[in-house]
Amino acid sequence: MKRYGQYCPVARAAEILAERWTLLIIRELVWGEDRFNGIARGLPGMSPSLLAARLRELQRAGLVRRDVVGGEPRYLLTEAGNELNPLLELIGAWAVRWMHEIRPDEFDPTLLMLQIKRECRPARMPDKPATVQIEFQDAPAGQQQWWLVLSRSGVDACDSYPGFPINVWLETEVPTLTRIWMGDLTWSTALRDETVRLTGDSAACRALPQWLHGSPFATVERAGTSLPR
Numbered sequence: 488m489k490r491y492g493q494y495c496p497v498a499r500a501a502e503i504l505a506e507r508w509t510l511l512i513i514r515e516l517v518w519g520e521d522r523f524n525g526i527a528r529g530l531p532g533m534s535p536s537l538l539a540a541r542l543r544e545l546q547r548a549g550l551v552r553r554d555v556v557g558g559e560p561r562y563l564l565t566e567a568g569n570e571l572n573p574l575l576e577l578i579g580a581w582a583v584r585w586m587h588e589i590r591p592d593e594f595d596p597t598l599l600m601l602q603i604k605r606e607c608r609p610a611r612m613p614d615k616p617a618t619v620q621i622e623f624q625d626a627p628a629g630q631q632q633w634w635l636v637l638s639r640s641g642v643d644a645c646d647s648y649p650g651f652p653i654n655v656w657l658e659t660e661v662p663t664l665t666r667i668w669m670g671d672l673t674w675s676t677a678l679r680d681e682t683v684r685l686t687g688d689s690a691a692c693r694a695l696p697q698w699l700h701g702s703p704f705a706t707v708e709r710a711g712t713s714l715p716r
Contacts, residue, residue, distance in 0.1 A: 489502065489506075490502055503544075503545075503548045503550070504571075506541070506544070508530065508533050508537065508538075508541055509541060509544075509545070510575065510578070511529075511530055511533075512526060512530070512538070512541055512542065512545065513545075513550070513564070513568065513571055513575065514529075514575055515529045515530065516551065516562060516563070516564050516568065517564065517569075517571070517572050517575060518605050519605065521561045521562055521563055522559065522560075522561060522562075523535075523538070523539075523542075523560065523562070526538065526542075526562065528597070528601065529598060529601055531595070531597060531598075542562055545568070549565055549567050549568075550564065550565055550567055550568035550571070551563065551564060551565065551568055552564075552565055576703075579704050580704060580707045583669070583704045583707040583709070584707055584708065584709060584710050585710050585713065585714045586713065586714055586716060587671075587709055587710075587713035588713060588716060589662070589665065589666075589669075590716065591662075594661045594662050594665055595661075596623050596626045596630045596631075596633065596661050597630060597646075599661065599664060599665055599668065600621075600633050600635075600644040600646075601644060602668070602702065603635065603642070603644065603668065603699060604635070604642045604643065604644040606700075606702060606703060607637070607642040607698070607699060607700065608700060609639050609640065609641060609642075610639075611697060611698055611700055612637050612638055612639045612642065612698060613637055613638070613639075613691070613694065613698060614639070615638075616636060616637065616638035616651070617636075617637045617638075617654040617655070617691055617698075618634060618635070618636050618637070618649065618651040618652065618653050618654055618655075619634065619635040619637065619653075619654065619655045619656075619657055619695065620632065620633075620634050620653045620655070620656050620657065621633040621634070621635065621657045621659070621664075622656070622657065622658045622659075623659065623660060623661050623664075624658065624659070624660055625660040625661055625662075626661055629646075630646070632646070633645065633646055634646075634647075634648060634649050634653075635699075636649055636651060637698055653687065654687055654688045654691040655685055655686070655687040655688065655691045655692055655695055656685070656686045656687050657683065657684070657685055657695070658683070658684040659677070659682060659683045659684070660682070663677055663682045663683060664683070667683070667701070668699070668701055668702050668705070669701070669702050669704065669705055670701055670702065670704070670705025670706065670707075674695075674696040
């Protein structure tokens with residue numbers, strides 16, 4: 488871990504938190520991932536060896552503890568680690584407010600589906616379980632089809648057919664659904680422009696925008712100008 492050699496609390500915190508990938512690992516832990524493979528799934532650009540090294544560093548720093556449950560290691564935030572949650576929310580809100588444009592290489596269907604799974608609110612889910620099949624026309628091979636199983640007990644995002652009857656078929660492109668999720672595009676506009684196409688049970692199609700709702704950052708007010716990227 489690189490040292491700044493300053494007593495300043497900002498510098499001392501940056502020694503731990505400003506390492507590449509560190510805040511994203513903490514993000515995954517805050518969002519409820521506690522298994523190595525689950526954390527890795529949300530960080531597809533990070534090698535397993537580097538993830539293992541970063542987790543060890545966070546354990547030494549006192550932000551993460553490693554427990555073994557049923558013979559399988561689990562990674563959990565300590566009290567100090569959990570206290571970073573408001574910081575992540577502030578950083579995310581700042582980025583949405585000032586960094587408006589998403590670069591083409593930042594659209595990720597896997598991360599989008601994981602975030603929808605994590606952020607969907609059970610109270611908004613249908614009374615009877617419903618399954619949505621999503622077809623991303625622009626996604627790489629192997630990431631084009633996804634299934635969301637929505638119910639009051641939770642939401643599951645699957646990259647293979649879960650075996651349930653399909654209630655809604657959704658066709659779109661990754662940037663379109665990402666912008667809807669982030670609050671930069673409305674469902675009504677996307678449906679009118681046919682950048683999103685819904686077929687299936689008519690009641691389920693009408694209810695889908697309320698079921699999926701949007702990212703917690705969707706309500707952040709955008710600044711009048713955007714920072715260059």
